Amino acid sequence: MRLSKRMKKMEDKELLRLMELADDPNMISFAGGFPSPETYPLKEIKESFLAVLERYGQEALSYSSTSGFSPLRAKIANRMNEKYSTSLTEDEVIITSGSQQALDMSGMLFIDKGDMILCETPSYLGALNIFKAYGAEFLEVPTDSKGIIPEALEEKVRKYGDRIKMAYVIPDFQNPTCRCWTVERRKEFINIMKHYDIAILEDSAYSDITYEEMNRPPLISLDERGQVINCGSFSKIFCPGFRVAWICTKKQMIEKYMMLKPSIDLSSSSINQRMIDMYLEKFSLDHHISQIIELYRRRRDLALETMKMYFPDSVEFDKPKGGLFAWIRLPDNKNARELLELALERKVAFVPGGSFYSKNGKENEFRLNYSNMPEDKIVKGIKILGEILTVFLR
Ligand SMILES: Cc1ncc(COP(=O)(O)O)c(C=O)c1O
Numbered sequence: 509m510r511l512s513k514r515m516k517k518m519e520d521k522e523l524l525r526l527m528e529l530a531d532d533p534n535m536i537s538f539a540g541g542f543p544s545p546e547t548y549p550l551k552e553i554k555e556s557f558l559a560v561l562e563r564y565g566q567e568a569l570s571y572s573s574t575s576g577f578s579p580l581r582a583k584i585a586n587r588m589n590e591k592y593s594t595s596l597t598e599d600e601v602i603i604t605s606g607s608q609q610a611l612d613m614s615g616m617l618f619i620d621k622g623d624m625i626l627c628e629t630p631s632y633l634g635a636l637n638i639f640k641a642y643g644a645e646f647l648e649v650p651t652d653s654k655g656i657i658p659e660a661l662e663e664k665v666r667k668y669g670d671r672i673k674m675a676y677v678i679p680d681f682q683n684p685t686c687r688c689w690t691v692e693r694r695k696e697f698i699n700i701m702k703h704y705d706i707a708i709l710e711d712s713a714y715s716d717i718t719y720e721e722m723n724r725p726p727l728i729s730l731d732e733r734g735q736v737i738n739c740g741s742f743s744k745i746f747c748p749g750f751r752v753a754w755i756c757t758k759k760q761m762i763e764k765y766m767m768l769k770p771s772i773d774l775s776s777s778s779i780n781q782r783m784i785d786m787y788l789e790k791f792s793l794d795h796h797i798s799q800i801i802e803l804y805r806r807r808r809d810l811a812l813e814t815m816k817m818y819f820p821d822s823v824e825f826d827k828p829k830g831g832l833f834a835w836i837r838l839p840d841n842k843n844a845r846e847l848l849e850l851a852l853e854r855k856v857a858f859v860p861g862g863s864f865y866s867k868n869g870k871e872n873e874f875r876l877n878y879s880n881m882p883e884d885k886i887v888k889g890i891k892i893l894g895e896i897l898t899v900f901l902r
Pocket residue numbers: 541605606607608609632634678683711713740741742743748752753
């Protein structure tokens with residue numbers, strides 16, 4: 509069949525294979541970025557669904573408006589305002605079907621073939637793949653433990669100027685490294701983007717999963733000019749299955765997203781939006797989040813302790829302060845894809861770090877998810893990895 513050229517860019521067979529293998533019930537999978545299903549609040553969800561059907565009847569099962577269910581948009585705006593001192597209104601929020609859709613629409617909105625997208629290295633694979641499909645080229649800016657490096661950023665931006673259509677960044681507990689930008693770096697980043705008038709797509713998928721009190725204002729709260737498009741999601745803090753997420757930005761930009769949305773899915777699920785709205789009305793999302801954070805903190809600590817115990821000394825990793833991943837570095841001359849093949853033979857999966865670079869990236873890193881495996885499997889899987897690493901790094 510005569511498929512589009514775009515398809516060539518989308519064919520990441522390695523990742524598909526990994527995700528399929530991860531479905532094997534005998535596999536100890538540290539590969540996905542999934543929350544733990546045992547945290548999904550079934551009883552409260554059931555109660556909320558019933559309440560929605562009672563309150564709204566058939567209307568709940570119809571299409572939603574393009575911008576989304578208005579009470580939910582208002583609650584999202586209020587939550588942002590309370591937490592981050594923004595002054596968003598519900599007109600500055602649009603509901604999307606997962607934040608993956610927000611990324612897709614942003615690609616559609618900004619990218620023509622050959623345009624440049626500025627991004628952190630490494631960065632979220634799911635975003636890089638979409639932007640690639642729209643024909644983007646990537647301007648990769650190095651990051652360190654404090655976030656994107658301003659000097660490197662300025663140098664690149666000065667060089668490529670108008671060709672840069674948008675910057676895509678994940679300042680809070682980034683996927684895959686779990687790094688969190690310092691306040692200073694956030695301010696420096698905003699200032700540079702302001703100077704060169706570049707739109708910022710801020711992905712806040714992991715912002716609420718934090719293990720320490722930290723001052724980390726979202727970029728949208730530091731934005732005086734309306735340059736930031738912030739996307740958030742209920743996936744990691746509630747349940748990914750509802751596919752309900754949001755974009756917050758100036759009304760003018762929301763209107764652009766609204767023009768795209770009907771041609772993509774007409775509207776996000778009406779009943780799911782109402783269910784989440786009802787849940788927010790009846791229960792405390794923040795209480796729920798505090799419970800899942802406790803579970804993930806225990807799993808993070810266990811994963812790290814076990815890694816310290818069983819991984820050879822030449823393997824490096826930091827303690828993530830939030831998010832769902834540990835980012836692990838092998839010595840420079842070692843390849844994590846080769847390590848993965850050995851691990852899969854022993855039924856352990858993870859994602860090699862090279863997949864998170866838009867161009868040829870480093871191959872000596874890998875990402876390990878600790879949120880979605882029970883404690884006994886975390887220990888078992890990491891012990892197996894330790895045994896393999898001891899031989900692999902000899
Ligand atoms: C950084 C980041 N952004 C966006 C998404 C998409 O999440 P969802 O579409 O479930 O909201 C993910 C999923 O893992 C992610 O890691």
